[in-house]
Amino acid sequence: MTEATAIASFRRVSPAILASARMAMANDIPDTSKSEISLLLKKAAPILGIDGTTYHVLDILLGLSRGDDWKGAGRPIVAISNAKLAEYTLRSERTVTRCLRRIVEAGIASYRDSPTGRRFVYRDNDGMVASGFGLDFTPARVRLAEIRESVDNYQRELKATQDARRAVTRFSRAIIDACEAFPEKADSWRSAAQAIIETVAGRAEQASELESLHAKVLEYAEDRFNEHNMSSAGDIGVTSIINTTPKHLSESNERTRSNERDINLTNDGSAVEMAYENKPQAAVGDMQSRLRQTEKTVGDIQGAVLAAVPVGLLQVGCRAAQECVGVEFDGWSDVVGAAEMMRRMIGLSEAAWVDGVGRVGRYAASAILATVLEKSLRDPELIAKPGGYFRAMVDRAVDGSLHLSKSLYGLAESGINTRDK
Secondary structure, three states, rough: OOOOOOOEEEEEEEEOHHHHHHHHOOOOOOOOOOHHHHHHHHHHHHOOOOHHHHHHHHHHHHHOOOOHHHOOOOEEEOOOOOOHHHHHOOOOOOHHHHHHHHHHHOOOOEEEEHHHHEEEEEOOOOOOOEEEEEEEEEEHOOOOOHHHHHHHHHHHHHHHHHHHHHHHHHHHHHHHHHHHHHOOOHHHHHHHHHHHHHHHOHHHHHHHHHHHHHHHHHHHHHHHHHHHHHHHHHOOOOOOOOOOOOOOOOHHHHHHHHHHHHHHHHHOHHHHHHHHHOOOOHHHHOOOHHHHHHHHHHHHHHHHHHHOOHHHHHHOHHHHHHHHOOOOOOOOOHHHHHHEEEEEEEHOOOHHHHHHHHOOOHHHHHHHHHHHHHHHHHHHOOOOOHHHHHHHHHHHHOOOOOOOOHHHHHHHHHHHHHHHO
């Protein structure tokens, strides 16, 4: 027998709310587990437009649902008042009301209202819902396959975008390096690369155009190399008069040693950071000289933050974060690559993320981001504003008072103790 979901007259109804109500009336519902659907909905949060306080409310509601209600004929109904949610999230009841509406309009839950608007659940002797009013997550069960496919597509698109961004940077720098080797072509190559960056819209299209330009650069270099070999072929009988010994050997050695000292002094990890921080426009526009002082300062801050934080510690301490974003932190490139997904998971704005990267470096910012996501996943009530928590940790990193390794060791130890129980 099909159940009917009554929508109280005190609420303004939208087409999305009605669509969720229709899905809640379905009878043939696929089985899932509470852990599976919770992880899936958290991964789908950026797609569904759920972030910030709404994400926090969703996490609380999923935590309050019963595992058995996600299987068979069960109805995962959560009965909690707006006042209690406001207390948990440190927000006003009006804000909580808006958050619940966003969750319902996202198509993963529906209102199941009692005539008085109260929310409660009565269960029979077998623990099944005999009568319940509140937030019904049956639509999430109905859309299980659809949401799973959307998450897979989103992660593929995100990876493709990241690969295209890296390709743009890689080809741009290769072209600039070639400009130094062939000064006669430097102006035309730089202009062509700059035009691609400024006029081509998509990252994938930019990467494709730059790859074609880079192929032409390599072709020119190969032609020049062949010309040089052909011109040298007729000089077999000519005695070389080139003195292979430097005229001022001591000066040459002194310059070499000086250069080596400069390289060793600056090779503190900031060179790798520059590779991730600089945009393709900076590679084309040659902005390194203007940003050198800032990069050095950022590199010092980043080095201090990550001095006692190997990537293995992040891997052990941030298990829940890795599971949530679907990425294993086997290397720093994995941590940085997952930053965009983690940013959206905690509801951090892009402007705040860019500011954090500019202040502490991309590696340190990504490590801080993973730590914040891990803490918010383990105990959502502990961090009311994950985005604000991230910004506070960045401020402490700049001040030199952030001890990220202690937080990660604590997370790693608590994670091990939890698994042992």
